[in-house]
Amino acid sequence: xxxxxxxxxxxxxxxxxxxxxxxxxxxxxxxxxxxxxxxxxxxxxxxxxxxxxxxxxxxxxxxxxxxxxxxxxxxxxxxxxxxxxxxxxxxxxxxxxxxxxxxxxxxxxxxxxxxxxxxxxxxxxxxxxxxxxxxxxxxxxxxxxxxxxxxxxxxxxxxxxxxxxxxxxxxxxxxxxxxxxxxxxxxxxxxxxxxxxxxxxxxxxxxxxxxxxxxxxxxxxxxxxxxxxxxxxxxxxxxxxxxxxxxxxxxxxxxxxxx
Amino acid sequence: xxxxxxxxxxxxxxxxxxxxxxxxxxxxxxxxxxxxxxxxxxxxxxxxxxxxxxxxxxxxxxxx
Numbered sequence: 001x002x003x004x005x006x007x008x009x010x011x012x013x014x015x016x017x018x019x020x021x022x023x024x025x026x027x028x029x030x031x032x033x034x035x036x037x038x039x040x041x042x043x044x045x046x047x048x049x050x051x052x053x054x055x056x057x058x059x060x061x062x063x064x065x066x067x068x069x070x071x072x073x074x075x076x077x078x079x080x081x082x083x084x085x086x087x088x089x090x091x092x093x094x095x096x097x098x099x100x101x102x103x104x105x106x107x108x109x110x111x112x113x114x115x116x117x118x119x120x121x122x123x124x125x126x127x128x129x130x131x132x133x134x135x136x137x138x139x140x141x142x143x144x145x146x147x148x149x150x151x152x153x154x155x156x157x158x159x160x161x162x163x164x165x166x167x168x169x170x171x172x173x174x175x176x177x178x179x180x181x182x183x184x185x186x187x188x189x190x191x192x193x194x195x196x197x198x199x200x201x202x203x204x205x206x207x208x209x210x211x212x213x214x215x216x217x218x219x220x221x222x223x224x225x226x227x228x229x230x231x232x233x234x235x236x237x238x239x240x241x242x243x244x245x246x247x248x249x250x251x252x253x254x255x256x257x258x259x
Numbered sequence: 260x261x262x263x264x265x266x267x268x269x270x271x272x273x274x275x276x277x278x279x280x281x282x283x284x285x286x287x288x289x290x291x292x293x294x295x296x297x298x299x300x301x302x303x304x305x306x307x308x309x310x311x312x313x314x315x316x317x318x319x320x321x322x323x
Contacts, residue, residue: 114283
């Protein structure tokens, strides 16, 4: 669907919502089998390819959560490879580099740039793609990953927000310095989630809570009870399918512990 | 498949810079800029209730 007077952001937002609904449907299929009908093409338009690129590794969440086999013939894998060709990492990442770095320098801040966020998300998507049998496309970002804040450190807000932006990495099977940082920062993640809930920013809360659920799934103690948290976000988080996908992935990760 | 081949004709040359920017900004989506959480201000509520109570309270009976 294309609108002559819609901005790319509006058009892509709609496409991402549709793609998230599709991923949610795939999650509901028992065993995480490919919910795509044979012959269905994902990413038939630029907006859909952009949506594939934006969702990144989340597109494969149904397979990763259920342990369903990944292969190069998956509609998701074909679409992701196309999306990387249409929106190459160097183009997408380069769009924000200059402005963001300037802002950081002016502020004197030592926080990771959005380019690093995009870099890690690209790495995650590329990593899953390589598990489908396709050649890896993206290396991990060169910029160092910020360590999890210690108790009493004031930077837990910025750090937890940064982790929220990296929520597509919070799926089983991926491991990186970001994951290591999350495992050491469960308390800071808990604080960030509570702050987002108090602000009624349910989308951010769900994204951070995914990391808590992943930590819990790997045997760590979550500082928050996740089941009522996700239920609250599901009830009050609005109609966004992206938020619903974050909630569903978090619930599935939390459920994996109880089994 | 004709549909499939038509769908794969997009290339980088057709993507405008603002489209790249849109993808970048949506990938690095931040928190909601404004919270709609109600702010707790008991002194405002208390003062308002006091004035309202005074206005609505019946006058004491006059002694003659």
